[in-house]
Amino acid sequence: MKFLNTAFITLLLLTTVIVNVANAGLILEEDFDPITSANWTLSNGSVLGNPASEFYSQNALHFNGSGTRSATTNSFDMTTGGMLSFMLKIGGSNDTALFEDADAGEDVLIQYATNGGSWINLVVIDTEDAIYKDTWGMVNLSFSGSAMTNNTKFQWIQASHSGNNWDNWAIDNVSLSNNVNVPEPTTFAIFALGIIGLASRRFKKKS
Numbered sequence: 001m002k003f004l005n006t007a008f009i010t011l012l013l014l015t016t017v018i019v020n021v022a023n024a025g026l027i028l029e030e031d032f033d034p035i036t037s038a039n040w041t042l043s044n045g046s047v048l049g050n051p052a053s054e055f056y057s058q059n060a061l062h063f064n065g066s067g068t069r070s071a072t073t074n075s076f077d078m079t080t081g082g083m084l085s086f087m088l089k090i091g092g093s094n095d096t097a098l099f100e101d102a103d104a105g106e107d108v109l110i111q112y113a114t115n116g117g118s119w120i121n122l123v124v125i126d127t128e129d130a131i132y133k134d135t136w137g138m139v140n141l142s143f144s145g146s147a148m149t150n151n152t153k154f155q156w157i158q159a160s161h162s163g164n165n166w167d168n169w170a171i172d173n174v175s176l177s178n179n180v181n182v183p184e185p186t187t188f189a190i191f192a193l194g195i196i197g198l199a200s201r202r203f204k205k206k207s
């Protein structure tokens, strides 16, 4: 009975460990429904809903103001590398005034900075890219190398625009995750068998 109890508790602990590891990768999740303000430093971006059925999923972070248009995350530990994913829409000729056509060169830059240093481009998305112009497209960016520090933050910023209400774009469903070394199930199985074996031997010795 004692052996069975030990084996059961061991399996329970291992199950917990596996679940925790699988969840550890997600660092930031934002759907703007509503926005979690503590996640962001915004410049001339506002959360808008579904006024013309042009938004991806309920509210999105929409940029149409004058001056710098940017959204910056907090700093995170990215030493294991990871993935930044989000939905992006850039105004095109078929959109309404909410997504006024962003002209060539008014690109959307996704950047990172480490330890408060200068911004470095992860990717520059051309406003004429058909994946995002007039429509919502998914962006998946995996990063490595110099972005992998314990103090890395990310930002979206438009290279230029023609002022208030011109050349609009928006993001939604932002997800940031880091890479986690997930132990293979076989490793856990061998480990579990070993512990059960030891417990069994100790139990036999005592009895």
Ligand SMILES: [Ca+2]
Residues within 6 Å of the ligand: 031, 032, 033, 056, 057, 058, 059, 060, 172, 173
């Ligand atoms: Ca949303």
Ligand SMILES: [Ca+2]
Residues within 6 Å of the ligand: 100, 101, 102, 103, 162, 166, 167
């Ligand atoms: Ca324009």
Ligand SMILES: [Ca+2]
Residues within 6 Å of the ligand: 102, 103, 106, 161, 162, 166, 167
């Ligand atoms: Ca313009």
